[in-house]
Amino acid sequence: MFGNRLTKVFRRLGKQAKRLGISCYRVYDHDLPEFPFCIEFYDDKLYMAEYKRRHGMTEEEHDDWIIQSLKVITEVLGVSKDDIFLKLRQRKPGRLGQYQKFDRVQHELIVHEKELKFIVNLSDYLDTGLFLDHRITRQLVREQSGNKKVLNLFCYTASFSVYAAAGGAAEVVSVDLSNTYLNWARRNMELNGFTGNANYKYVQADVREYLKTIPSDHFDIVVIDPPTFSNSKRMEGFLDIQRDHAELINDCLKGMKEGGVIYFSTNYSKFVLEKEKINTSSIKDITKATAAFDFEGKLSRFCFKISL
Helix, strand or coil, X not given: CHHHHHHHHHHHHHHHHHHHCCXXXXXXXXXXXXXXXXEEEECCEEEEEECCCCCCCCHHHHHHXXXXXXXXXXXXXXXXXXXXXXECCCCCCCXXXXXXXXXXXXXXXXXXXXXXXXXXXXXXCCCCCCCXXXXXXXXXXXXXXXXXXXXXXXXXXXXXXXXXXXXXXXXXXXXXXXXXXXXXXXXXXXXXXXXXXXXXXXXXXXXXXXXXXXXXXXXXXXXXXXXXXXXXXXXXXXXXXXXXXXXXXXXXXXXXXXXXXXXXXXXXXXXXXXXXXXXXXXXXXXXXCCCCHHHCCCCCCEEEEEEC
């Protein structure tokens, strides 16, 4: 059953990816409830994560099930088992052996999107370093960044910053609370040749506090892709995106030029945009418009274009 489904979706999505020249894409996402996997191609490597669930299997039965599932995946997708990076929610000793080692051994590789390059890590973090669902949104930012000042908040590994710089942005400011991700962001920028420019800036800060300090009438484009919830020891209080999104957006609007654009996105499944609290009437839901071919009908995020 799993093999038939995987064959069907891979035949369709693989053709589309090849036609579009895309080598990093999601090929399977919990299509069958009995096989709750997320499977993504990163060039010639495969990232596979099992969604946490109550499966009712013993540890040995679960290991057998994983091994059989991996056998199907290697056969259908034509990927060697050595090129599959399996992310398990819990580390378990025992028979998985060669697959489990990916939870312990750091493995970075450079992948391509358009002609741009990005460092991904398929083993050491919950996320890989490149959110594939924002492929179209990144391109929108690139197309609009020429000679513009771009602010990338909660920048993570700065894929939006790379796209903005590639689009000829006059200034790119990347802000994140994590120094680990800011270093990753800087490496991504440098990998694409965006170095030695004082207008490429990296700011380690609590975004909410940082926004209180930005000058007025400065930025043309702002990207906000925040976590749903955050309570880091390095920030005052905690971030709840449903509670705090209007304040975040309004603080951005204060620092933007007339005609500026905010791209706001969230993965919170119950999110409701409180338009009446936002200090502009120009708000457009672009969730469907930014849904890439490999996420159609399965997109678990919202995306809005908010203009000043």
